[in-house]
Amino acid sequence: MIGNAWELVADWDETIQECSNWDPEFGSDLSCIGRGSEAQSTGMPSVVMRGGQANLGTNAGAFATMAAVGPGDIHADYIGFRGAR
Numbered sequence: 773m774i775g776n777a778w779e780l781v782a783d784w785d786e787t788i789q790e791c792s793n794w795d796p797e798f799g800s801d802l803s804c805i806g807r808g809s810e811a812q813s814t815g816m817p818s819v820v821m822r823g824g825q826a827n828l829g830t831n832a833g834a835f836a837t838m839a840a841v842g843p844g845d846i847h848a849d850y851i852g853f854r855g856a857r
Contacts, residue, residue, distance in 0.1 A: 777852040778821035778838060785839035787818035794835050801835040802828060819843055825850040 789812045791804035802824060818839040824832020841851070 777823070777825055777850050779823045779852050780846065781820050781822050783820035785818055785820055786813040787816040787842060788813055788839050791838075791840070793831065798835045799833050800830060801833040801837075802831040803835075803837055805837045805839040816842060819846055821851060 785805050788804045788806075791802055793800045794803050805820065819841055821838045821841065822836060823834075824836035824838075826832070828836070
């Protein structure tokens with residue numbers, strides 16, 4: 773889940789408009805989730821994605837989290853999913 777594409781996970785949150793970064797001990801990965809960050813929420817539902825995409829550089833990683841895409845907006849070449857049985 774690191775660096776190549778955002779990966780959909782089985783979580784939901786409110787859609788976030790602004791993002792911040794985790795603390796350096798977490799590698800400064802991108803954080804676009806939760807009210808504890810500097811994010812502003814629209815109150816609309818969003819799917820949660822993790823990992824980041826290749827063009828994010830050091831912002832993509834194990835702790836990168838994004839809740840900025842609505843359920844109808846998840847069709848993009850930088851978003852993937854992992855099927856499991």
